[in-house]
Amino acid sequence: MRSLAKTLSSTYPHLNFVPGTSFYWSPETKEVFYDDTKHTEPSSIWSLLHETSHGLLQHTTYSADLELLHLEVAAWDHALILAKTFNIQISDDYVQDCLDTYRDWLYRRSLCPGCGAQCLQNSGSNFYRCFNCHTRWHVSPSRFCRSYRAQAKRPAAVFADKKPGF
Ligand SMILES: [Zn+2]
Ligand SMILES: [Zn+2]
Secondary structure, eight states, X not given: OHHHHHHHHHHOTTSEEEEESSOEEETXXXXXXXXXXXXXXXXXXXXXXXXXXXXXXXXOOOSSHHHHHHHHHHHHXXXXXXXXXXXXXXXXXXXXXXXXXXXHHHHHHTBOTTTOOBOOBOTTSSEEEOTTTOOEEEEOOOOSSOOTTTTTTSOOOEEEXXXXXX
């Protein structure tokens, strides 16, 4: 994976490749962070291609959780194309696992802490409001590329403030 990171960084000089302990794309600084502690695992190569794809697709902002999911799908689609140019085969199961983890996470964020109904996010905000019991809750801003699996069982960060009618 380290040699791939070097190749990518010389091929795409407008992106910064930064070794770290997790994989994510930082649109503000145009940095692709990659987990250097797992550099021998095949999935690390796939993740690196995925993060690079976020950068190449110039993913910057999203207004709602659902849009973020669409960007994640787009980044994986692009990663598959990129992988072909490097003769790398990305496991489709892995991609689906990652996206499923994402879907689960988004689903949990959308559940009303008051009554459990699944709700829609207020557009362009980090708030959800329950159509059923009018609970409003705040979700922390989403970030590109969740740490898959490791955080899958962790409950979503949901802060409920019960203000009916708000
Ligand atoms: Zn509710
Ligand atoms: Zn991603």
